[in-house]
Amino acid sequence: MKWPEKYGEWAIVTGASSGIGRAFAHDLAQRGMNLILVARQLAGLEEVAAECNSWETKTYLCAVDLTEPNGIHKLISLVGDREVGILVNNVGIVARGLFTKIELQRQLDMVTLHCTVPVALTHHYLAQMLKRNQGAIINISSVAAYHFQPLLTTYAATKEFDWKFSKSLAWELKDTDIDILTVVPGFTKTAAYEAADWKIDFDSIPALFKPQNPREVSKKSLDILGKQRSIIVASFMEKLIINANYLLPDRFMEFILSKMFV
Numbered sequence: 001m002k003w004p005e006k007y008g009e010w011a012i013v014t015g016a017s018s019g020i021g022r023a024f025a026h027d028l029a030q031r032g033m034n035l036i037l038v039a040r041q042l043a044g045l046e047e048v049a050a051e052c053n054s055w056e057t058k059t060y061l062c063a064v065d066l067t068e069p070n071g072i073h074k075l076i077s078l079v080g081d082r083e084v085g086i087l088v089n090n091v092g093i094v095a096r097g098l099f100t101k102i103e104l105q106r107q108l109d110m111v112t113l114h115c116t117v118p119v120a121l122t123h124h125y126l127a128q129m130l131k132r133n134q135g136a137i138i139n140i141s142s143v144a145a146y147h148f149q150p151l152l153t154t155y156a157a158t159k160e161f162d163w164k165f166s167k168s169l170a171w172e173l174k175d176t177d178i179d180i181l182t183v184v185p186g187f188t189k190t191a192a193y194e195a196a197d198w199k200i201d202f203d204s205i206p207a208l209f210k211p212q213n214p215r216e217v218s219k220k221s222l223d224i225l226g227k228q229r230s231i232i233v234a235s236f237m238e239k240l241i242i243n244a245n246y247l248l249p250d251r252f253m254e255f256i257l258s259k260m261f262v
């Protein structure tokens with residue numbers, strides 16, 4: 001069965017103009033979905049819409065700042081009565097540094113974008129999906145969710161929220177036809193680092209930590225949608241660290257990770 005019939009005609013992608021969200025937009029268009037693309041800057045969304053033209057998909061662009069007090073309501077009213085088959089809760093920002101040195105508003109924006117927005121959009125669109133007993137929700141967490149992450153304190157905590165929210169929701173819906181997928185990307189080459197003023201020389205990163213490209217994340221995730229409830233798309237070392245967390249004492253992991261990341 002084609003995806004628009006299986007899930008519903010439209011896919012919403014938040015944070016669709018760049019990085020992982022942009023890659024999801026491409027891969028969903030390739031699978032026949034019409035796209036509701038969300039970000040603050042219209043110009044970026046127009047570029048993605050033009051890129052998706054070759055798949056003859058319909059696009060609807062929503063230039064909304066989701067940290068604004070009425071941002072979520074604005075998006076929901078723009079989407080109107082379009083049948084939302086897939087919701088990709090992707091929008092995210094990074095702030096790196098000592099907790100006390102990062103501006104409070106930036107940290108609160110992370111909490112809004114990574115916690116409030118996915119909960120509100122999921123609550124709204126899941127109700128409609130349940131009425132039709134069809135749909136899918138994809139939540140983007142991070143490998144940072146799994147372990148202690150100094151200098152990314154608020155970011156890592158909000159990504160753990162995404163992970164628990166998504167995994168628990170998937171269990172609650174296991175007897176329905178709604179597919180909930182938790183995506184855990186590792187280090188991925190996107191504009192997020194530049195936006196956070198975090199200078200990374202991607203070319204000099206050792207092979208075992210090599211960042212992936214956003215399309216690997218979206219393609220692998222969509223390939224297993226409906227077959228698995230979660231996926232980690234990360235380098236060999238990141239997967240090793242995730243597993244070590246379950247096996248080794250906290251103090252030892254803190255020592256190792258602080259040497260690696262601080």
Ligand SMILES: NC(=O)c1ccc[n+]([C@@H]2O[C@H](COP(=O)([O-])OP(=O)(O)OC[C@H]3O[C@@H](n4cnc5c(N)ncnc54)[C@H](OP(=O)(O)O)[C@@H]3O)[C@@H](O)[C@H]2O)c1
Pocket residue numbers: 014015016017018019020021038039040041042044064065066067090091092093113140141142143184185186187188189190191192193195214
């Ligand atoms: N990159 C990685 O290594 C990595 C690893 C693990 C998980 N992730 C997760 O993957 C997701 C996407 O990250 P990314 O690296 O692809 O980011 P990115 O390339 O920086 O893209 C962020 C997107 O969000 C939009 N956006 C930012 N603030 C917004 C706001 N207030 N309202 C609406 N839209 C907003 C941006 O467009 P505008 O600026 O036009 O608004 C852009 O489309 C995030 O949830 C992140 O935590 C990333």
